[in-house]
Amino acid sequence: MKTIMLASKRRQVISGLNKFLRDTFSLEKVASFADCLAMLRQKRHDICLLDLNLIVKTGQLPESTEITSKLQNIIEAAAEIPLVVLADANQLRTAVQAVKAGALDYLCHPIAKQEIDLVLHNLSERLAIRSELEYLRSHFWKAEAEDLVRTSSSTMRSVYESIEAVAPTKANILINGDTGTGKSLLAKLIHLHSNRATEAFVSVHCGSMPDSLVESELFGHEKGAFTGAERRKLGRFQVADGGTIFLDEVGTITPNAQIKLLQVLQEGSFTRVGGEQEISVDVRVIAASNEDLKKKAENGRFRKDLFYRLNVFPLELPELKNRRQDIPYLADHFLKKLNQKYGKDIKKVSANVLNAFQGYDWPGNIRELENLMERAYILETGKLLSSISFPTELMAITPQDSSPDQDLGDVTLAEVRKRAVEEVEYRYLAKILEEHKGRIESCAKHAGVTTRQFHNLLTKYGLKSKDYR
Template sequence: MKSILIASGRREEVETIRKCFVGQYKADAVEDRDSCLDRFRRKRYEFVFIDLEILRGSKTGNDHTDYRTLLQPFWQAYPTSEIVVLASQERIREAVNAVKAGAGNYLTYPINPDEVKYVTESLFESLRMQSELDYLRDRFWQSDALEAIRTNSPLMNRVFNKVRSVAPTKSTVLITGETGTGKGVLAKLIHRHSHRAESQFISVHCGSIPDTLLESELFGHEKGAFTGAVRRKLGKFEIAQGGTIFLDEIGTITPSMQIKLLQVLQERTFQRVGGEEIIEADVRIIAATNVDLKRMCEEGTFRTDLYYRLNVFPIDLPPLRERMEDLPLLVDSFLKRLNKLHGKDIVDVHPRVLEAFEKYSWPGNIRELENLVERAYILENSPVLMPESFPSELFTAEASRSPIPLDTSLTLAEMRRRAVETVERQYLEALLTLHRGRVNRTAESAGVTPRQLHKLMSRHGIRKEAFR
């Protein structure tokens, strides 16, 4: 027989709950947090009904109580058990906060048997639906991709639903999102769940190849096509035949290259540089960009017809700051990978580090998070990543971005000047972090010339080397 656990010092209420499950579940009861956790770790319970006071233990309850941390030991023991919080009428707000932190639902004293039935049936229905969704999801996703699609973010769930829809088709996909959001990972995910999964996945970083070489790199060249072309070379489109080609930073290609790419998308053919043979392009195109292509079209720097050819099925990846609920999952994923590579056994992150992560704006997104975790992993000697292994700036980032203190002894003009300088410096630092200290790209994002940017950096004492 399945079991439920009731943690409450109110014996009449315990009996009321117990009677609701007679013949269906065996009910155990405890009266303190330690006994509750001890029972829970030794035996699997379908439901845990826990008094809010017992859940908090010795902690004083208020709107800032970290209920997620208080619930964590239960999830670690049995992640699928449902937790129902019991609270008095005057503590409903705290009970709601516990539900927001991850508890299944709450009940108020005095316990109403009808409410117990309603809450448990609702939780059963949501569990059943989640099981069905998990089953369907697991049938679609390759087993080694399940780690990559773990998410608690509604935004990312919508992204993965789009991937499931488009992956089996031949449609061109345009992935948009800030630098470091995982556009390359998503492109590989689409390829691996397509009908072309057994063929090549070829990635081309358009922004890293000089304009003069990009055509040859993509389409190949014949012997003697230009100085230095001593033999025929196959381009990426030819190598990717039957598979997928991923064109990253598509917004950086020149107008002449845009015309050639448009031809491939329209006619599905291309020619090697210096050649006359027309070659069929049996390849799926996935493009990615961290710039607004539509705005570039309006400014005349990107062809509108090419944009519409690429934008058949757009997928927008949210920045990390909009999916902070995934921070623990991402960190856990990075730690598992690093443990495999380096043989350490680091299994957790200090709560203060996670708190700092949640307050940080993550201009470099997932890539920045991964780099920070890897650096800390190398330095750490304990089983937990401690604050000392992370840059001190991470813990002062919130303070450095606090509102500018008002000084009424200053004139309005002086106060305005100081405020502008503070915001200007923070803005430049965020952009330089995003572009890893690259002056040209930072200047382009800021809408100034590289020379103007150098002057601004000099004025604020900012060095590009600090952001690489």
């Protein structure tokens, strides 16, 4: 049975819709804007019905800036979930704006049976199309990749559709995106879904190699080719023969290495450093850059002919702050990985944490999210990844639409009290560490405990005195 989230406080609306829908849909009711937003981000429902009265304050004009902003937040959070707005006669303008912005349809209050039947028919068609698309996608993506390709971002949907088209081919690919946006992960996805999936995937971080060793690492060297070359070395291209090589930060390689790379792309062959024998390889090249490689080529800092050889099929990865609707998916994926790695069996990330994530700018992108979650996972003692395990400065960034007690319904009173005490203790310790510039004896005296007890508290909360000196 399909599930509908009904966001309304009006008894008349709730009872009317319950009467019309109870035989064909399962209804879950929420009575606040914040709860509606939080539930949408959990992606648990097939449909959302939003009563506009939930976001209209008494005496407020229906088309006010605040309402427009709240509606936009709901529409973005709904993403692939069909959204229907319920409007009074004086709210029709807002309802039409909602449909133009991405809502599927609107209903007028009081609701007529014929009207709701028509909307439900449209919903059924949309759900059928979505199911067909999901079926087709599931037959392309392998089981181990299904978590990674979940998205509510139109930009990322385009990226994944492009991968479906290009992965089975031999085309070279250039992935552009800021540091930490997941370029390496995308390259592995492409290889996994290519015809070379059973062959080697060789990853090379070009930016981390000394200039003098780039050619040797990529193409190998003969014994005695240079000081320290005591034996023949196979290059990464030869190791990747038959498979895929991923060249991260390709824009950093030396001019000489660029010439050899161009030769491999054009002719499928190269010579080792200090060697004369031409070696043929069949390697698919996926390159990545966190800077504008085209601009570098135009400025003469990267070979133009090499750029065009690499840029056969470009892919652009957005920053995490531009795909915030995917944060719950990514957090869920990382939590599963952490449970496999550490075995704590933490069930989920709290709604408060997810709300704080939505308000943060993520300068380190997906990599920063993964690192923050691993640190919090190590510190967490319960079955819920809660705000107490994350840095206070991150948890202090709370969007206006958040609700401080959204995740409390799943825990006992004892757990609520424990969390409250821990959060206050954490903030208290951080504050006195800052005031006393990390001096343990001074902090312990201020707190009225022994230095040993204070050390134990710092260990418990993952705080380090040196960070405050």
